[in-house]
Amino acid sequence: MKNLLIAFLSLLIIPLVSFKQDFTEPVQLDWNIHFKGKPDNNSPFYALTAMTWKYSYGSTVYRNRVEIKLQNEISIDKSRSWVKLDKVKTEESRQNLLHHEQGHVNIQYVLLMEADRVLKNRNYSVKNYKAQISQLANEISNYFDTMQKNYDEETEHGSNHKMQARWDKIISDKMEESKAAAELK
Template identity: 30%
Template sequence: MTIYMLVAGLVFVLIPVFAFPFSQNIDPISLRVYSQVFVPKEFHIKGVIDDRTDRSPVAFLVRNISSGSQLEIVDLEGGAIPAVENYVFGALPRDQNLRPVKIRIRDLKIIEELADARSGLVEGEVYLDFSFELERGDELVHLLDFQGGVSYKRGVRQVSVIEPVLRKSINNSLKYFNDWIEKESTEDIKLARDVKVKIRDYREDHQDDTVFYNPQRPLSWKDFTGRPRFGNYAASIFASIAYEGNSWIEEGEVIVDIVFKTFMLKSSSWVKGTNNSYGLNHEQRHFDIAKIVMERLKEKVEKLDLQPHNYDRKVSFHYLDAFREMNQMQEQYDRETAHGMNAKAQARWDKFIDEELSGFGVK
């Protein structure tokens, strides 16, 4: 989310021309904390990150009338990033029981020009480009961008105007972020504190091309409707796994509803002529293997330490790992049973598969 804001703060000081024979050096700008800006209830600032492409001093200021367009380059006292960090730490209480937030500074500039040499009028702009990011472990989660600043006018000798204008700009960004996070603290998934996972199997039978695994509904040869392929095999089954996830927020907690699907596709599964129960059992065991792998995946997901910002990535990672495991197990099964032709090996696999399914409470 990106916010663009421009706040105009106008300071008019008109000074006669004869008041400007003198030249001055401009000292580094010292950001001062006079009082706390507000008390955050949802976050504390953990630190400031320098992400500027231009890390030169931040201010380009009019020194005197005779300098004209030649601006003096001035930095914040102690350096831009340390100065901003020290200011923010002083301006806001830091309750470390609240969410840790870091400010990423992409741009920070003060640029002036001599608007009227006769009156010594200087016009200036403060530019801010801040990003607010939530710290979660070793990761930073992007929350909000703020791009804005303040316009001002001053007399050429009134450099003291600059610091409060800069301070006002920084305060504007902090207040805007505070308003946003207070509003979104129970609505934005990135701000949720906990994740609750609900896991269930999809078993509905719509009498279409897909058969979802159900221990009460074993396969039959009628489920193999695909066109037979050339080769030495009498039958083949397309069995696989998938999942769907849906999430929502309830009182600041992410509720994740995950539906796991173990299925076979009729049109991609085939049999040559009429086959026997032994051959059907071999194909059923391919389906069972997919179910075993899915049950293992469900166990892993139930034990995961999921966070609101990465739960989907973690579940997806383990799903892909399970998919590879399923393919390897299917290949091993066919290799050791010689595609069902080795009866002794088939019997060993039948026993292993039944024990696995029984352990998961499937049979």
């Protein structure tokens, strides 16, 4: 799986805090717990939440049908997540920034839920199921990569409060859709 850091700043390789498939809510960020990395002084941004998505599966073929047992998780890398709290002067600004970073985590949570739903609920060909799963995973990854980039661009990294509110609604709706779909399984 390609390193998603290239596509957007929210994803990195080393997982430290994982969401498990049975979680009903995303992890709630805390400056003191999740942001232990050294800030990038060359970055124009005030915070970075480093995350990754990993999946793996076992497969069995039964009567010309492939069944997979999916392991699916997202992680926050505390050692690579950072914040420049000295640059954020007011408590309100700090809370707004944390709220924006939480949006990235919530988007990743939606990725987790959707990946679980999509990858588990497909009929795969016995001959090329590995390629099919890989292609689906790449499509999911690309979709959420684009969503993360759009979130940052449209909210101006959280500084456009009107667009932040719009994205809050989008993310909340997507979380509810994903939960509803998971309950139907």
